[in-house]
Amino acid sequence: MARAVPLPRKALTTALAWTIGVLMFFPILWIGILAFRTEVDAIRPPLQVLAAPWTTESFAAVQQRSNYLRHFTNSVVIALGSTAIALLVAIPAAWSMAFVPSRRTKNVLLWMLSTKMLPPVGVLIPIYLIFRDAGLLDTRTGLVIVLTLINLPIVVWMLYTYFREIPAEILEAARMDGATLRSELLFVLLPMAVPGIASTVLLNVILAWNEAFWTLNLSAARAAPLTAFIASYSSPEGLFYAKLSAASIMAIAPILLIGWVSQRQLVRGLTFGAVK
Amino acid sequence: MRPKTSLCAAAALAVAAGGATAAELTIATVNNADMIIMQRLSPQWEEQSGHTLNWVVLEENVLRQRVTTDIATGGGSFDIITIGSYETPIWGAQGWLVPLDDIGGEDYDLDDIFEPVRAGLSADGTLFAVPFYAESSFTFYRTDLFEAAGIEAPTEQITYDEFREIVAQVHDPDNGVFGTCQRGKPGWGENMAFIGPLVNAFGGRWFDMDWNPQIDSEEWRNAITFYVDLMTEFGPPGAVSNGHNENRALFAEGRCATWIDATSAAGYIFNPNESTVADRTGFFPAPKQVTDRGTGWFWAWALAIPSSSQNVDAAKDFLAWATSREYIELVGETEGWVAVPPGTRVSTYENPAYIEAAPFAETVRDAILAADPSNPTAEPVPYTGIQYVSIPEFQGIGNFVGQQIAAALAGQQSVEDALAASQAFAEREMRRAGYIQ
Numbered sequence: 188m189a190r191a192v193p194l195p196r197k198a199l200t201t202a203l204a205w206t207i208g209v210l211m212f213f214p215i216l217w218i219g220i221l222a223f224r225t226e227v228d229a230i231r232p233p234l235q236v237l238a239a240p241w242t243t244e245s246f247a248a249v250q251q252r253s254n255y256l257r258h259f260t261n262s263v264v265i266a267l268g269s270t271a272i273a274l275l276v277a278i279p280a281a282w283s284m285a286f287v288p289s290r291r292t293k294n295v296l297l298w299m300l301s302t303k304m305l306p307p308v309g310v311l312i313p314i315y316l317i318f319r320d321a322g323l324l325d326t327r328t329g330l331v332i333v334l335t336l337i338n339l340p341i342v343v344w345m346l347y348t349y350f351r352e353i354p355a356e357i358l359e360a361a362r363m364d365g366a367t368l369r370s371e372l373l374f375v376l377l378p379m380a381v382p383g384i385a386s387t388v389l390l391n392v393i394l395a396w397n398e399a400f401w402t403l404n405l406s407a408a409r410a411a412p413l414t415a416f417i418a419s420y421s422s423p424e425g426l427f428y429a430k431l432s433a434a435s436i437m438a439i440a441p442i443l444l445i446g447w448v449s450q451r452q453l454v455r456g457l458t459f460g461a462v463k
Numbered sequence: 464m465r466p467k468t469s470l471c472a473a474a475a476l477a478v479a480a481g482g483a484t485a486a487e488l489t490i491a492t493v494n495n496a497d498m499i500i501m502q503r504l505s506p507q508w509e510e511q512s513g514h515t516l517n518w519v520v521l522e523e524n525v526l527r528q529r530v531t532t533d534i535a536t537g538g539g540s541f542d543i544i545t546i547g548s549y550e551t552p553i554w555g556a557q558g559w560l561v562p563l564d565d566i567g568g569e570d571y572d573l574d575d576i577f578e579p580v581r582a583g584l585s586a587d588g589t590l591f592a593v594p595f596y597a598e599s600s601f602t603f604y605r606t607d608l609f610e611a612a613g614i615e616a617p618t619e620q621i622t623y624d625e626f627r628e629i630v631a632q633v634h635d636p637d638n639g640v641f642g643t644c645q646r647g648k649p650g651w652g653e654n655m656a657f658i659g660p661l662v663n664a665f666g667g668r669w670f671d672m673d674w675n676p677q678i679d680s681e682e683w684r685n686a687i688t689f690y691v692d693l694m695t696e697f698g699p700p701g702a703v704s705n706g707h708n709e710n711r712a713l714f715a716e717g718r719c720a721t722w723i724d725a726t727s728a729a730g731y732i733f734n735p736n737e738s739t740v741a742d743r744t745g746f747f748p749a750p751k752q753v754t755d756r757g758t759g760w761f762w763a764w765a766l767a768i769p770s771s772s773q774n775v776d777a778a779k780d781f782l783a784w785a786t787s788r789e790y791i792e793l794v795g796e797t798e799g800w801v802a803v804p805p806g807t808r809v810s811t812y813e814n815p816a817y818i819e820a821a822p823f824a825e826t827v828r829d830a831i832l833a834a835d836p837s838n839p840t841a842e843p844v845p846y847t848g849i850q851y852v853s854i855p856e857f858q859g860i861g862n863f864v865g866q867q868i869a870a871a872l873a874g875q876q877s878v879e880d881a882l883a884a885s886q887a888f889a890e891r892e893m894r895r896a897g898y899i900q
Contacts, residue, residue, distance in 0.1 A: 227737055230712035252502065311532060319538050404529060407540040408489045408517030419520035422494035422708070 215439070221432035222246070229429040245433035253416055255437060262412035262441075264327050265402070266395040269334035270388055273342045276335075278384075281346035282372060286355055296347065299340040307337075307400045318405060325407040333405060334395045342391055349383030350376070382452065389445070389453050396442045413438040486777035491519040492545040493526055495764065496731070497596050497804045500794055501785055507793070508784045514777045523652070530769075534559045539771040542778045546592050548583040548763040548836070549851050555591030561768040561775055563590045567783035575788065575808045583836055583847075584765050592765035593786040597806030598727035599759040599830035600660065600749050602626075607743045608633045608640065608720045620748040620755055623664060626721075627693055633720035634697045642697030644719035645690070648706035649869035651851060651861025656707075656760060657723065658868060659850035660749060662686045663757030668840040669852050669889075674898035676889035678864065679882050686752075687878045691871055703873045715739060723749050725762070726830055729823040730801050746826055748833075757839035759830045760850035763806070806831045856896050863888045 192200075220236065221229045228239035249255070284292045314333065315324075323329030353376065361375045377384065399414040406415060417438050420431040446453065492498045498520075505516055519541070521529060526545065533540045534554065546554070554560050566573070573581070576594060584592040609616055612632045617625075634642030646657045662668075667682030677683065694702050699713060707724060711731065714722045715738040735741040749759045766785060768778045784790060788810050794803045800820035803811060805827055811817055812828045821827075839849040846852045851861065867881035876884075893899050 227715075227739075230716060232716075252499070312536065315532055315536050315538060319536060324538055324540055403521070403525060404532060407491070407519050411519065415519070415521070418522055418525055419494055421522040421525075427494065 215443075218432045218435050221428055222436045224429050226427065226429045229432070245429040246437070249420070249430055249433045249437065253419065253434070255416065258411060258413045258416040258438075259441070261327060261330075261406075261410055262396055262414075262438075265330045265334060265410075265412050266392045268327070268331040269338060269395045270342075270391045272331065272335045273339050273391060274384070274388065277339060277342040277346050277387075278372065278377075280343050281350050282376060284343075284347050285350035285353075286358060296344065299343060303337075303340055311404060315405070324405060325410050327410045329405055330402055330410055330412070333401050334398055337398070337401065338391050338394050341394070342387055345387045345390070346380070346383065349380050349387075353379050385449075386453050389449055393442055393446065486514045486774045487517065488514055488542040488774055488777055488781065489517045489519060489540060490543040490545075490781070491521065491526055491530055491541045493523050493764070494520050496802075497727075497764070498545065500798055500802060501595070504790075504793060504797065505781075505785075508781060512777070512780055512784075514774075514781070516781070534769045534771060537771045539769075539773060541769055542772040542774045543781060544767055544769060545595070546765055546767045548597075548761065548765065549848065549853065549857075551584045551592045551765060551767065552586040552847070552853050553855055554767075555586035555589065559770055560591040561770055561772070561779075563593055563768070563779070563782065566590075566593060566779055567787065571783050571787060572810075575810050576786075577807065577809065577831060579761065579832060579834060579836070580763050580807060583761060583763055592767035593782050594763045594765045594807040595786055596727060596804035597761070597763035597831055598725045599761055599806070599827065599834045600657075600724055601726055601759060601826060601830050602747050602749055603714060603722045603724065603729070603732060604745050604747065605633070605640075605717070605720050605740060605743055606745045608635075609745075616745055617747045620751050620758070623661070623689060623750045623752045626750040627689075627697075630693065630697045630721055635720075639718055641699045641713075641719055643693060643721045643723075644699055644705065644710040644713050645694060645702070645723060646706055646710060647694065647698075647702040647869060647872050648704055648709070649862070649865035650706070651858055651865060653706045653865065654869060655861045655865045656762075656850045658686070658690060658865075660758050660760050661690060663840050663849065664750065664752040664754060665689070666753040666841045668842055668844050669857075670844060670846060670893075672843055672845050674845060674893055676886055676893060678889055679886040682753075683882055684878060687868060687871065687882060690868070691878055694872055695874075703869050717743075725760075726823070726827040727805060729827065730805070730821070733801065733821070733823065746823055748826075748830065754841040756835075756841055757849045759834050761831065761834035761836050761848075762850070854896075856892050856898075860889050860892050 222245055223241045223243065224236060224239050225242055225244060228236060231239065284296065318324045318329050318333075321329075323332070357379070358371055358375060361371050366375065396412075397414070399418070402412050402414045403418060406412070417431070417434050420427050420434040492502070502518055502520075509515055527550070530541060530544050530546070532538070534544075546560075551560070555562075564573075573590075577597070580594045580597045581590060583597075584590060584594060604616065606616070609629075614629055614632060621629075630642035633640070646654045648654055662683055665682045665686035667680055667686055668677050671677055699705065699718065705713070707728070710719065710722055710724060711728055713719050715732060717740050729746065732738045732744050733741050738744075751758045766782045768775055768782065772778055786807065788808060791803050791808060791811055795814070795816060800814075800817045803817060805811070805821075805824070812824060818824050834849060836847045836849050836853075839847070846854060848857075851857055864885040867876070867885045870876050871878050871881040890899070
């Protein structure tokens with residue numbers, strides 16, 4: 188039975204949680220409001236912005252000027268493609284590190300993570316040259332490859348953490364019953380690790396969806412995803428707050444929706460172990 | 464030639480022409496109002512030329528980094544790029560851009576483009592980009608506030624000291640109007656665009672003739688002290704985070720009595736659909752101080768072709784179309800004359816329709832013609848550029864100095880400390896680049 192929490196403390200915690208929640212959500216809320224204002228209303232003081240009439244003209248202008256559907260399709264292909272390939276590589280890797288560790292497993296894990304500490308711009312030119320010579324510039328294949336490699340350390344780490352929570356005895360029992368490596372992975376390990384894999388997939392999709400450095404630098408017109416779509420409404424000379432907000436809402440809406448629908452799964456996967 | 468042979472030749476030519484029309488060009492540009500109009504009108508060029516355009520629109524700094532990477536590595540991702548007057552001579556001299564001296568033929572009338580604008584987009588006498596629009600800087604002011612305070616609008620160029628006196632009279636924060644709004648956001652293209660001409664006016668310069676940095680000089684100290692005092696006393700709160708856009712919004716909302724900034728913003732401020740002060744705004748030249756040299760900046764957004772492009776002929780054809788007299792007329796007729804790309808062609812300023820629609824037209828032309836990037840300071844300098852220095856190292860130095868001055872404006876350090884740190888940084892960078900020992 189849950190421990191009774193005194194009412195004042197409960198109220199305080201609730202108020203604090205709501206305050207933090209509102210503060211965190213406020214920028215998105217404000218973008219949402221600005222997106223439904225005219226450019227002139229969007230630059231007025233906050234109270235006047237709130238009182239201004241609602242309009243969808245910014246969405247219409249963005250839709251007319253940009254090919255949203257192409258950017259959206261690119262984002263979907265790049266995010267899902269890179270996540271799928273990362274999983275294909277990471278599941279066996281995490282399995283071997285979790286259940287058949289060697290003396291150097293810890294070092295390998297740390298080394299993998301250390302690649303995330305390198306500023307991306309440090310390897311921009313070499314990767315750009317490789318992409319140029321391989322004909323991968325401005326292609327979705329190229330972006331899938333680079334995002335797979337960039338997010339791979341995180342995927343391996345997350346899966347490794349979940350797999351370690353699964354008692355090795357269960358896998359051993361399966362082996363004793365004559366399971367091959369393939370069936371052990373597919374029919375014993377994966378079903379038990381579903382919450383962990385699901386949250387890894389979600390997190391990786393979100394990371395790939397929002398990745399802006401590589402997607403902007405390695406794409407031009409054909410493979411540009413939604414990050415480039417948003418960037419096209421940012422300007423140092425000209426006021427496009429309403430259109431920029433509309434573009435941002437259109438870009439984050441799909442991922443926000445996915446996050447919302449799957450938040451229970453995501454939170455469970457991120458906070459609980461595999462077999463709890 | 465026999466008829467059959469000539470027919471074959473004609474067919475071959477037609478096929479060749481047909482092949483040429485199949486070109487698919489990728490154009491990288493910034494999200495400025497004039498470029499948006501160009502994008503909107505470009506299907507007309509696609510229709511008449513048979514080529515197609517793929518647009519890559521990016522924020523200015525992202526675009527600069529993206530295009531630099533592509534050109535330096537010969538990536539060939541872009542056939543046409545939007546480029547500024549800062550990069551054009553540097554990139555042109557590097558061999559990164561296709562020379563454009565032969566663009567458009569006789570009809571194009573290269574001589575119709577303002578001479579300083581052409582000079583700003585050339586390296587060693589070769590034109591490497593054609594101007595889409597050009598700007599200088601001048602002072603926007605609120606006519607109603609000046610009238611209420613009994614101030615006569617200056618007709619001649621005033622000094623910064625006189626400017627400050629005016630600002631003090633119209634400063635009315637209790638009613639939400641600040642005496643002046645100037646750029647405070649750090650960056651070589653942000654606060655330094657205002658500070659560069661200010662320092663020139665106070666007699667300062669970035670480098671002496673031997674490329675020794677001069678940022679800790681008396682002239683710089685006077686200029687930056689003036690700037691910090693002016694903004695602290697009469698500027699809006701949080702001015703350190705205000706760049707061009709923020710000040711543009713503040714002025715359009717009626718919160719600023721004066722604003723020294725890009726002449727290209729005039730079309731926006733004078734547009735009643737976008738600005739609440741369209742009928743209450745006037746303008747006069749950017750102030751001088753000990754000298755009138757380099758007091759108004761010069762900037763041009765231009766179109767260029769990277770040497771890695773595979774579609775040079777088609778790209779040249781688009782450049783000739785987008786920067787032609789006919790294009791300017793097309794914009795005037797379809798979007799309204801106040802919206803035509805300013806500051807590039809003599810003929811624009813001879814067009815009565817434009818002069819009537821744009822009350823700022825002649826002041827803008829005078830400001831652009833008066834801006835002389837090759838002679839920007841009171842004392843001689845080895846560089847060109849008014850609000851920037853045309854060397855690759857300037858971006859880094861300009862950004863650092865901008866941050867130091869922003870910190871001084873925010874009260875985090877003294878002007879002395881800001882300039883000392885800037886001088887040390889500039890010396891180190893110039894030494895590293897081999898300009899000085």
